[in-house]
Amino acid sequence: MTPPAPRPPGVQTRLFHTDVGAMLAEATPHGVAKLAQVSPHEVDATWFNVKHHRSEAGDTAAVREPDIDAPADGLDRSFGHLDRVERQVHDYLAGRLRDFWVDIDWEAAGVHDEFSREVYCEIQHIPYGHTSTYGQISIDAGRPRNARRVGRLCSLVPVTLVIPVHRVIRADGGMGRCPEYRLRLLQHEREVLAAGSPRTV
Helix, strand or coil: CCCCCCCCCCCEEEEEEECCEEEEEEEECCEEEEEEECCHHHCCHHHCCEEEEECCCCCEEEEECCCCCCCHHHHHHHHHHHHHHHHHHHHHHCCCCCCCCCCECCCCCCCCCHHHHHHHHHHHCCCCCCCEEHHHHHHHCCCCCCHHHHHHHHHCCCEECCECHHHEECCCCCCCCCCHHHHHHHHHHHHHHHHCCCCCC
């Protein structure tokens, strides 16, 4: 297994467990930089210099030891972003949350160009339980005929769920080769809307 790339200074990491499996989150004092599902074989303690603690959500989580070069107030903000996104992920999966309210650190997330940021921001505007197409997102982001690039950005999304790429589909209504869990997320949202009450994935 290839070790992960070195983190930029000040990035804090947390591994936490949800009803749909383990998730890895990273944050800086400016916001969340990564949120992704990790497979069982990726949950390897040798990847991280971790300590275990009881998270806000009540389960046992793992975090990297804090960056000793990071200012104390920066650490507080980083861990605050981690607490917030973890809590909101649990609430989303339980059907209690429809919109994420977390800051994203685009630079730390590796999103450096304006078009990519516009695409991800437009995707965040897609209503819960609804869909848009790659082509429409391309138009909304100001660059028509860039549907292929939108599709590529969806496959590279750094902060999943918060940027709900599972709501972006092909013009023919198909989902393409997207991971199965994205289909389940869209179905989950539609069931929550239909039931009008919390429903777990």
